[in-house]
Amino acid sequence: MNIRVPMFIVMASLCIIAMANADEGETLFHIQCIGCHHFGSHAVGPDLCGLAGRKAGTATGYSYSRAMQDYSVRWNKDSLEYYLESPMTIVPGTKMGIIGFDDKHDREALANYVIERSRSRECL
Numbered sequence: 451m452n453i454r455v456p457m458f459i460v461m462a463s464l465c466i467i468a469m470a471n472a473d474e475g476e477t478l479f480h481i482q483c484i485g486c487h488h489f490g491s492h493a494v495g496p497d498l499c500g501l502a503g504r505k506a507g508t509a510t511g512y513s514y515s516r517a518m519q520d521y522s523v524r525w526n527k528d529s530l531e532y533y534l535e536s537p538m539t540i541v542p543g544t545k546m547g548i549i550g551f552d553d554k555h556d557r558e559a560l561a562n563y564v565i566e567r568s569r570s571r572e573c574l
């Protein structure tokens with residue numbers, strides 16, 4: 451029996467899985483982050499546009515804690531996913547006062563969404 455699956459079905463399924471993850475990240479962002487962060491301007495927290503590849507604590511025009519300025523990490527999906535587990539213990543003294551996320555899947559969805567959007571067209 452020939453059970454070859456047409457390539458477009460495989461591709462479509464992969465797209466749906468990728469979109470589901472991005473949607474989850476977007477939903478979480480709107481619940482968990484938007485009160486303090488925007489894309490395109492500083493708010494309570496720094497502007498997230500341009501976050502991908504930026505060193506922690508260096509967006510111009512935002513007044514960071516000393517702790518965040520001393521956190522010598524560049525933001526990418528991995529470093530953001532790691533940070534979101536427990537911001538206040540990973541960067542002791544940060545003024546980003548949230549507990550963090552136990553669920554690795556949630557952290558990955560958030561990190562994927564934030565990093566992708568930080569280098570999207572609206573941020574150029």
Ligand code: HEC
Nearest residue numbers: 482483486494495496506507508509514515518544545546
């Ligand atoms: C209660 C307000 C608040 C919430 C909610 C919040 N943040 Fe923050 N965030 C801040 C503040 C304030 C800073 C600056 C921290 C410092 O200077 O110590 C910050 C810093 C950051 C940074 C470092 C940025 C840089 O330029 O180095 C990242 C990344 C970040 N937040 C991501 C998130 C994400 C993702 C969420 C949602 C899960 C989130 N934050 C939720 C207030 C918040």
